[in-house]
Amino acid sequence: MRLTCPFCGSRGVEEFTYRGDATVRRPAGDAGAAAWVDYVYLRDNPAGPHQELWYHGAGCRSWLVVTRDTRTHLISDVRAARAVAQAEREEGAV
Amino acid sequence: MVESLFAQPPVSAAPVRAGDTVLVLAPMGEAVSLGAFAGAGRAALVVRVRETFGVDLPEQPRAVPSADGQVVFVWCGPTQWLALAAGDAVEGGLMARLRAACGDLCALTSQSDSRTTLRLFGPQAREVAGRLVPVDLHDAVFGPGHVALTLAGHIPVILRQVARNPVTYEFLVFRSFAESLFHDLHVAMNGALS
Numbered sequence: 347m348r349l350t351c352p353f354c355g356s357r358g359v360e361e362f363t364y365r366g367d368a369t370v371r372r373p374a375g376d377a378g379a380a381a382w383v384d385y386v387y388l389r390d391n392p393a394g395p396h397q398e399l400w401y402h403g404a405g406c407r408s409w410l411v412v413t414r415d416t417r418t419h420l421i422s423d424v425r426a427a428r429a430v431a432q433a434e435r436e437e438g439a440v
Numbered sequence: 441m442v443e444s445l446f447a448q449p450p451v452s453a454a455p456v457r458a459g460d461t462v463l464v465l466a467p468m469g470e471a472v473s474l475g476a477f478a479g480a481g482r483a484a485l486v487v488r489v490r491e492t493f494g495v496d497l498p499e500q501p502r503a504v505p506s507a508d509g510q511v512v513f514v515w516c517g518p519t520q521w522l523a524l525a526a527g528d529a530v531e532g533g534l535m536a537r538l539r540a541a542c543g544d545l546c547a548l549t550s551q552s553d554s555r556t557t558l559r560l561f562g563p564q565a566r567e568v569a570g571r572l573v574p575v576d577l578h579d580a581v582f583g584p585g586h587v588a589l590t591l592a593g594h595i596p597v598i599l600r601q602v603a604r605n606p607v608t609y610e611f612l613v614f615r616s617f618a619e620s621l622f623h624d625l626h627v628a629m630n631g632a633l634s
Binding site: 354357404 | 518
């Protein structure tokens with residue numbers, strides 16, 4: 347499997363580390379126990395496109411949000427996690 | 441000259457040669473990493489370096505020399521660069537010059553004793569490097585000034601091409617891995633040429 351780092355270009359998967367589900371969001375501090383259990387422990391296991399975090403540790407050390415089809419390993423999108431977070435923040439501010 | 445913290449050189453071996461291709465430990469220079477502070481730090485740093493050194497910090501994996509040729513800025517990540525200078529190139533030292541120029545905009549850390557430079561050059565340098573490095577080094581896509589942060593075998597390196605004739609690469613490697621990488625490159629030289 348290869349990932350196209352937005353900074354370094356196409357690289358082998360051995361340069362990256364899988365760092366988990368990129369879709370979970372930290373709940374508010376006063377959210378109930380159920381919301382926190384969901385955030386800390388419970389993960390979906392979708393058959394199909396999935397957004398996940400990868401870390402380019404042997405390259406530019408960037409965190410990436412990769413959209414991967416869990417059935418075929420087809421990578422449909424790779425974006426810098428920083429850019430994804432920024433876009434979300436701007437969306438929230440509007 | 442730059443004073444090393446260490447009494448021993450990072451690689452004990454003398455330069456090795458296979459055919460006309462040569463692997464040698466480069467003389468120690470000064471290396472300083474620049475990590476732009478969050479927020480507006482990155483944009484301000486680019487402007488400041490342009491004003492002081494007459495060059496735009498690379499936005500892509502490239503290495504660019506300053507206008508006076510004394511300092512090379514190597515792309516090292518989206519908000520990081522590595523400044524390199526020959527041992528006695530910068531009067532007063534590279535760190536002092538950078539601190540005066542842009543110390544308020546980025547984290548400056550001396551890497552002189554952290555990184556070691558191995559230089560590989562000669563007619564078969566590309567074939568030798570290609571044995572260890574999993575990136576495309578073809579002349580059409582990787583030429584002088586190009587940089588790759590990757591693995592050479594299992595060793596993290598900053599690879600840059602410095603010349604085309606003869607093809608010359610520099611491997612910036614952590615000091616404690618330098619001996620091992622030197623060995624691996626030596627084996628690759630013998631393999632690539634046999």
